[in-house]
Amino acid sequence: MSVLALGDGLYEVESASDHTYLVDLEAGRCTCPDYVFRKARCKHIRRVAIEITHGRTPPPGEIAVACHDCGETAFVDEDASGPFYCEAHELHAGDAVRDRETGDRLTVVDVSDLRADAVTIGGSDTTVADYATNKDYDPDVPVVGAVYPHATVATNGVVPGSLKVYVFPRTRLEKAT
Ligand SMILES: [Zn+2]
Numbered sequence: 316m317s318v319l320a321l322g323d324g325l326y327e328v329e330s331a332s333d334h335t336y337l338v339d340l341e342a343g344r345c346t347c348p349d350y351v352f353r354k355a356r357c358k359h360i361r362r363v364a365i366e367i368t369h370g371r372t373p374p375p376g377e378i379a380v381a382c383h384d385c386g387e388t389a390f391v392d393e394d395a396s397g398p399f400y401c402e403a404h405e406l407h408a409g410d411a412v413r414d415r416e417t418g419d420r421l422t423v424v425d426v427s428d429l430r431a432d433a434v435t436i437g438g439s440d441t442t443v444a445d446y447a448t449n450k451d452y453d454p455d456v457p458v459v460g461a462v463y464p465h466a467t468v469a470t471n472g473v474v475p476g477s478l479k480v481y482v483f484p485r486t487r488l489e490k491a492t
């Protein structure tokens with residue numbers, strides 16, 4: 316049996332006999348004869364629950380998305396907007412990153428939820444998205460603040476006053492290993 320999450324707590328289950336049934340997990344309902352005519356907690360509902368328990372399908376309220384950097388599947392809130400990252404490629408304050416444009420290594424100090432086309436660069440009218448070297452990166456992605464050179468930054472994001480923070484579109488940076 317294969318399970319496909321459709322969102323809104325609904326799952327499509329394809330049975331071994333090639334029948335496709337619809338499961339509403341939270342309501343505990345299925346469109347198969349076992350459920351419809353015998354009101355049994357059928358094998359399709361059980362299968363959806365098992366797939367969720369094993370992390371192979373997202374729970375109600377979440378959808379499966381592909382990591383922007385590696386393509387691996389991650390589960391995120393149904394209403395979340397991309398780009399999405401798996402646990403390994405998600406950025407946090409203190410992480411080392413590589414600038415895809417220059418190859419420079421930096422340290423992340425802040426991951427914002429503000430978009431690159433909504434944040435202006437220090438005192439100017441130019442947004443991060445409009446900045447010349449950022450033209451090739453999506454304007455609707457969040458911005459990330461980072462410092463040169465690779466310096467030790469506490470994971471709580473505290474930055475010594477002497478360090479200048481540069482702001483990048485999220486997709487311009489990749490996690491350094
Ligand atoms: Zn069923």
Ligand SMILES: [Zn+2]
Nearest residue numbers: 382385401404
């Ligand atoms: Zn990834």
